[in-house]
Amino acid sequence: MKVTVVVGNPKPQSRTRKVAELLVEKLLAPGYELEVIDLADHTDEIFAWPSEKLAALNASVAESDLVLFASPTYKATYTGLLKAFLDRYPANGLAGVTAIPVHTGADFTHAMGPTVTLAPLLAELGAIVPGRGFYLALSQMEQLDEVVEQAAREYATNFARLALVAQGTTSPAHS
Amino acid sequence: MKVTVVVGNPKPQSRTRKVAELLVEKLLAPGYELEVIDLADHTDEIFAWPSEKLAALNASVAESDLVLFASPTYKATYTGLLKAFLDRYPANGLAGVTAIPVHTGADFTHAMGPTVTLAPLLAELGAIVPGRGFYLALSQMEQLDEVVEQAAREYATNFARLALVAQGTTSPAHS
């Protein structure tokens, strides 16, 4: 299974990145291949068109089975940097990718962000969001492990339920 | 597999209901049990508290594996009737339920509705939305069969992808 973490913080090596990496670790059984794309390392070509470097990153994300899109909360929603990366896709450019929105923020004032702003954006691109978005307030940093563990358990439960429903659907090839 | 269609149109037997029923038929292989709840039949107790009748309906929906929440577009979003039904749940009251938002509307002006308004509401309740919301414009009624078939195929593809990812997650019991 190919897993990617895309980090939308304009500053590299952020806490937001660490939170997303921890969620991957807690959510997945060993045996996956992980790539982390810290968009802070690629701001120079984010508005260049065409860009071989960005095209390769976009392709790598679109070919993933699971992607965590992680962003600090800027103005109650995801960063412009993350959006600029997603803007490079054509319509439906993340079709079939399972995507988990992750926001971090100072307190809970913007806790709705990943669910009401980033999740619909990912769905618009064709991605599938398996539940609520994950929000971490910095006041929770001391309980980071437990908070992320609980979120991982919730997503794992959701996946188990989705797999059951999947068995009852018509084969996509035939329908 | 237990499947439910919840219809939020204040008028019973609506086209919205028929559209949702057709999506169920196209999406699922035979062998499921289907219940249709036309909320128009239950407006008398929708604000009564407690209400045995409504409690039974709420429970039936929450115990379903898959639920289609179908609403005509009222003021660019789902109806107050559908929201009033969902308001009766406690926090996380649809945990683990797979839910597909379905809106119908006159034209495409409010096509974003099921994805940006109903899907986040269902996620807030703990439900899992496997992709974009489904929107049908009345101008598409003549191609209803093809349009719904294509949506069903997209959801079926999404479910197949989700089932793959599910195999790589930690067991919810252990994590």
Next chain:
Amino acid sequence: MKVTVVVGNPKPQSRTRKVAELLVEKLLAPGYELEVIDLADHTDEIFAWPSEKLAALNASVAESDLVLFASPTYKATYTGLLKAFLDRYPANGLAGVTAIPVHTGADFTHAMGPTVTLAPLLAELGAIVPGRGFYLALSQMEQLDEVVEQAAREYATNFARLALVAQGTTSPAHS
């Protein structure tokens, strides 16, 4: 000036109502006419069509200069009862009405609600929202007076700025 408070709590005489009434008192100079519509008193006909009683309430709100739409937070957004009342309007039914969205909630988790869910709904109906929505967490009840006073001051400042811009626009009659 005609001012109306519409309260969407299914229970009458709520704290949400008191909060909205206090905001009116703090925001406006004496000399206005105030009507309070507690929708809890009108649930019996909210889905009846036609309904003389509801039609009169709808008309009264639409003829107001300023309306506060106040709702407790249910599932991260406004109540189904408030939405059911708004659903009775035709398209653009609140054209030209100045409207302030007010949500109350247990804590700040859903503080984005009035700005990202109720404000766009009111705008869809043609109303004009003069700034952010107002959110009050119950943990703020002891500082209620100061919190509401600050919100009133912010709206008053916004109105003063809007009045300046208004002077520079073309006359609506001529344009």
Next chain:
Amino acid sequence: MKVTVVVGNPKPQSRTRKVAELLVEKLLAPGYELEVIDLADHTDEIFAWPSEKLAALNASVAESDLVLFASPTYKATYTGLLKAFLDRYPANGLAGVTAIPVHTGADFTHAMGPTVTLAPLLAELGAIVPGRGFYLALSQMEQLDEVVEQAAREYATNFARLALVAQGTTSPAHS
């Protein structure tokens, strides 16, 4: 009166820019000072911190009485470029600015965008949005003049109504 148009299209001199400029022309009586900021000209420093050039642009926008934020529709919402510009503000950085959200798009599928995504973002920054966001579909280009004229008339009507309400509010200095 100081008026600014901020254009979020990564390509300069876009149709989106022309549409926003036309709306300014139709909405305002002569006598205003207009600045147009085409963000496409400033992508090189949009993620640089600090940046004198960007700081000057941010300040100029924040000191305006009226700002039109204009963006083509990318993934159903505003561009990452526009968001990256807005991300440079501190909390409440557009306090008191009257702001009109303008989106252009291929058809009406994403017509809700300026009202449900850009307007709440501007409100979060403290700006005041005087009504719905303005959306123009490219299929309307032949009736551009009439469509923009009608939008201008609607905003002008809203401003006239807001000015009336402003007269009844407490003075912001005293309250």
